[in-house]
Amino acid sequence: MSSSGTAAQHLPRTEARSLSGHEGAVLAVRFNRDGNYCLSCGKDRTLRLWNPHTGAHVKTYKSHAREVRDVHSSSDNAKLVSCGADRQIFYWDVASGRVIRKFRGHNSEVNSVKFNEYNAVVVSAGYDRTVRAFDCRSQSSDPIQTIDTFQDSVMSVNLTKTEIIAGSVDGTVRTFDIRMGRETVDNLGHPVNCITLSNDGNCYLANCLDSTVRLLDKSSGELLQEYKGHACKSFKMDCCLTNDDAFVVGGSEDGYVFFWELVDAPVVARFRAHSSVVTSISYHPTKACMLTSSVDGSIRVWT
Template sequence: MSFPDKPLAHLLGANGPIHALAYSASPGTYILTGSADRTIRLYNPFPAESQSFASSSSSSSITGRFKQGAPAAPLPEGRLIQSYAAHGYEVLSLAVAPDNQRFVSSGGDRAVLLWDVATATTTRRFGGNLHGHTSRVNVVRFAGEGESLVASGGFDTTVRLWDARSGSAKPVQVLDEARDAVTSLVVRGPELVAGSVDGRVRSYDVRAARCVVDVVGASVTSLDVTRDGKAVLVGALDSKLRLMDRGERRVPQD
């Protein structure tokens, strides 16, 4: 699969740096952005190809919108569909539920918020002063069967799991093995993979209460797991990418 090497559209409206991006779930027609101006925005980057946010059929691929070698043309402007405002500080992370009806956000205000897409309102605020993160929340993801859980990782070195269906303000589980800020999370079924500034990648089996630690050797800034789950691609503060073989618990490439 080839990717375009030039911009396809402008998404305008943010009044500060954009810290978070998330495509809508399949077919990925729409884009959410989270900005330093404390606002989340929903865009249709290609209004001419408009679909329902909850649609399950794809109209075109990313390669279909851009032909290599085609004459340069003015960039189209994406259409701003909705703005979502409830955070008190910058928005740092976004995740969209597979049904495209909900998304979750986190930010510098220590908040983890669950949103209803259609009404542009928050339906849950996880944590609060007693049970929430004590500092900025760097990353959020849906987890559990039917996206019944929300996982959040923060500057306070913890990963917290929240029940998205109940009204409880307490996390159902707190993972506190990290010794520095948690920067990244990937969820694969019952497994949660977390990267942190202490230079570790921790793989949790939430059902078995088991944690496997891989030492990277540099502060982890981002990570992703391959589709087959056999390797993890890790970005670090030393400007290197590392492909970690999970089966042999080693780092074969950097």
């Protein structure tokens, strides 16, 4: 058996437990930086903090007026940032559950949000075709920077130390070098609904609405590989890499999760994870453990 075949045997596809509490679709689930906790959000307008390894529900965060689309925890686990259909971005204190600040500026629904590495800046992406950056240390609620070069809704945003990388329904992934003030554009030709960086930072995955996940070289924009077999035509759905960058993981609108071998792109495993669309996948930073969420209202932990 090949080494990738042997490795594929150890991919997480046994359900360890289910995290129950959300009412209606769960739109995102995310491990925190060290993988000890996770955050979820959804149609019920709440954020929830869990210990996925015991199944314990730790806390619920309520302030959004409409569905919550995305959530991210700071690297020190002290703060959260969330965004949603109410156009709001909330900056939270984890322990008290208090909203420290509401960032404003988007004039439509906000799809994606991230902290930078130093937890000092929050970057968001929205239906208003913009990416906006906010200073967590300032008392101001207004953006410190707005990027408005997209032609359609911006669905996903990621950060490196020096760059903002965002994917849009206009079929582009745009990289903004913050220090140089330079923008580079990769035109994928199909609507992009999720982008994820590889763990080594050299590549990125783009989940596109032609039911294809694409792997691109971050510096050159070269298309390295395409991954197919799943259904992704109308929902915002995550894709990611395993923590060793050996396999690509993606959800499907029929409730399946797919694993592809990174280099040659065969489907090495697929299984039914949910009864409806798999909205989100989060892979543990060090262990063979994975979280999935779904329109069916469930969050599942896989080992």
